Amino acid sequence: MVEKLKDLMSRCYIALILLFLYIPIFVLIVLSFNNSRSRVVWGGFTLDWYRGLFANAQIREALITTLVLAFASALIATIIGVSGALGIHAMSRRNYRIMxxxxxxxxxxxxIVTGIALMLWxxxxxxxxxGSVLLxxxxxxxxxxxxxVMPQLQRMNISIYEAARDLGANALYGFFKIMLPQLMGGVLSGFFMAFTMSIDDxxxxxxxxxxxxxxxxxxIYGEIRKGIKPEMYALSTLIFLVVLCLLLVVNHVGARNEKKNRKYYLAQESNEREEFTL
Amino acid sequence: MQDIILELDSVSKSFDGKKILNNFSLGINRNEFITLLGPSGCGKSTTLRIIGGFERPDEGRVLFDGRDITGLSPDKRNVNTVFQKYSLFPHMNVEENIAFGLQLKKKSREYIRDKVRYALKLVNMEGYEKRSPTSLSGGQQQRVAIARAIVNEPQVLLLDEPLGALDLKLRQGMQRELIKIKKEVGITFVYVTHDQEEALTMSDRIIVMNKGIIQQIGSSKSIYDEPQNAFVADFIGESNIIDGIMRRDCLVEIQGAKIPCVDVGFGKDELVDVVIRPEDLVLVEEEEGYLKGMVISTIFKGAYYEIKVRVGEYEWMVQSVNPAPVGTMKGLTILPDNIQIMHKPHSADAEVSKEND
Known part of the structure; x- marks a missing residue:
């Protein structure tokens, strides 16, 4: 009986948290389909705000900027980040920790600190x-x-890279042909994470x-200062959905990777015990 | 015999200020099966990695066929390695793994196909071309790793404890196969292990190492029968190592008993280390032995009994096919041939080896 009550209470607690977290967003999404400028009266379902959104040249331009920025910054950050991870991984234990x-x-x-610091710089x-936003x-x-990328690098058997070098591959070939396929999961989830962060910022x-x-x-911030227009609800809803989708992708890639890795290492371990017959 | 293919010339290497190899020199002959044997941390793997090109020595040179290859990267050396942890490429199947090196050398498709088939046959893995390495057992993965290395026809094959992860039965089978493969391909094998039995079984020549220094070089038999210092005697097989005094040529005094031996050339009354293998000691009636003591334990080991006999302060280890009841007094005898006399260490290098006893 007590157990049941406890169970019920913990469920209620979770429900409350989710409620407080997601109700505002839910309200925003509902309002974006509301055929009334009022924030409290439901005037029927409409897609007008979305239509208005796509007709607006200023918004289109901002959208393109956002996407180009997200893609370019994520791509460049991925290249720099992966090289950086390789370098940090190769450091001594002490320097590794510091880095x-x-x-x-x-x-x-x-x-805000990062923002002001970068601006001053x-x-x-x-x-x-x-250019400065991209940087x-x-x-x-x-x-x-x-x-x-780092956790994957740590789990990886570095000697497969040495094996590639040993068999005649130069450093670049060894990296792209042998290391990168092993790290791809981490690289992809890093890329999407960066992409999301960029859109989100x-x-x-x-x-x-x-x-x-x-x-x-x-x-949106600029528009809202002039007065809240329902188009902004629609835009915010779209951003929310895009970021949600991206996060799902990141999690999916991460989980799949995790599973693949675990499977491989489990196989390795059980193999070591396995009897072998000719 | 003097056809040296690979030479390490006064190589030294330190990691984090710790000296791993100290002025290490070694010549490896063509077509030889040479084993670097020693406890972990003795520098044997580092030696192999220097030969393979994965570590650069701080001092000294590596010569291949008389050519200095010290600064050459691994991909430019005519040497291939079989790694301890198999290190197969998990995203490629067995065939692609083995073909990796040949594809880099831009060999024709037919050539690669034939070579892969030949290599798989050599390691008894025919029909596994399309399998993924992750679906193979440890022993099978190691076979593929060996095939992947020898398919490139290196002049020297480096093996870094390749059987370390396998269980005993499998290991013994693989030892026989490695010898067979070695005969078939006829190249130099440089083998690293800490397993003395493995080294004794397979090698033409064994190099016993400790703390970055060569303790002894020799054939399996000479290493086992005539260890040159206490470290080698202790590391290779089980030994009774005890202080003795050379009374004259062919007579050594141990624990007050004068025992005939075959060693000559020691100074009169020189203090020496005496090595006697447990299987060479013979248990006899009390009055017939050179030494007399009490049996303090008897353990059945399958093929023999391991018996400990205390004489004075020292416990002798004896291997015997007959048990001896604990608490009885027994005598110990030994044939002169089976006593190995060694000089006490006097140089700093030899002293190093004593510390690890």
């Missing part, structure tokens, strides 16, 4: 604009890539973008 702490700090650091060297996004994306973008460049998040 990983320094990698962690930017992820935990308040966005950039204005000395380059005009603020798309800023690459900067905060690199740690995510390192974090998602507001604060750092806001400080480094200068005039004239807008991503979706900074544009």
């Amino acid at each position: 990983m702490i320094f990698t962690n700090i930017p992820m935990l650091n308040a966005d 950039f204005i000395h060297f380059i005009p603020l604009g798309f 800023a996004h690459i900067t905060f994306n690199i740690p995510y890539v390192i974090m998602s 507001f604060v750092i973008t806001y400080f480094t973008k200068g005039a004239g460049v807008n991503t979706l998040s900074t544009m």
Whole structure:
């Protein structure tokens, strides 16, 4: 009886948490289909706001900027992050630990600090604009890539790379043909993570973008200051859905990888005990 | 015999300030099965990695056919390695694994197909071409790893404890097969192991190493029968190692008993180390033995009994086909041939080996 009550209470607790987390988003999504400018009255179902959204040139431009920015920054961060992870992995234990702490700090650091710091830095060297935003996004994306590649690198049997070199492969060929396929799961999930983070970011973008460049998040912020338009509900809903999908992809890739790795290592272990007959 | 294919010339290597190899020199003959034997951390794997090109020595040179290859990367050496942990490429099947090196050498498709088939036949794995390495047992994976290495026709094959992860039965089978493969392909094998039995079974020549220094080089028989110092005697097989005094040529005094031996050339009354293998000691009635002591334990080991006899402060280890009751007094005798006399270590190098006893 007591057990049942406990069970019930814990379920209620979870339900409450989910409720508080997701109700506001749910309301936003509902409002984006509401055929009324009011925030409290349901005026029937409509797709007008979405239509308005796609007709708006300013929004289209911001969308393109956001996507190009996310893709380019994620790609470059992945290249830098993977090379970085390889280098850090090869360091001595002490330096490895120091490097990983320094990698962690930017992820935990308040966005506003990172944003202002990058802005102060950039204005000395380059005009603020798309270039500076791209650099800023690459900067905060690199740690995510390192974090998602590193565990895989650690689990990997490094001697397969040595085996490739031994059989006549040069360093590059050995990396692309042997190492990369083993790391692909981590590299992909790192890329998507970086992509998501880039789409998601507001604060750092806001400080480094200068005039004239807008991503979706900074544009929404600008619009809302002028007054809340229902188009913004629709836009926010779309962003939410895109990010949700990306996160599902990241998790799926990660889980599949995990499973593959586990399967391989289990097989390795059981093989060592297995009797072998000719 | 003096056809040296690979030579290490005064090689030294340190990791984190710790000296792993110290002024190490070694010549390896063509077509030889040579084994580097020693406890873990003795520098045997590092030696192999230096030959393979995975580590660069701090000092010294590596010569291949008289050519200096010290700075050459692994892919440019005519040497292939079989790694301890198989190290097959998990995303490729058996055939692709074996063909990897040949494809890099831009061999024709037919050539590769024939070579892969030949290599699989050599390691008794015909018909496994399309299997994934993850679906193979440890022994099978190691066979594929061997096939993958020898298919490139290296002049020297390096094997880094290749049988370490296998169970005893499987290991013994693979030892026989390795010897067979060695005969068939006729190349130099450099084998690293800490398993003395494995080394004694397979090698033409054994190099016993400890702390980065060569303790003894010789055939299996000479290493076992005539260990040159206490470390080798202790590491290879079981031994009774005890202090003795050379009273004159062919007479050694152990624990007060004068026992005839065959060793000559020691100084009169020189202090020596005496090595006697447990299987060479014979248990007899108390009054017939050189040494007399009490049986303090008898353990059945299958093919023999392992009996401990205490004489004075020392416990002698005896292997005998007949048991001896605990608590009885017994005598110990030994044939002169079976006593191995060694100089006490006097140099610093030899002293090093004593520490590990």
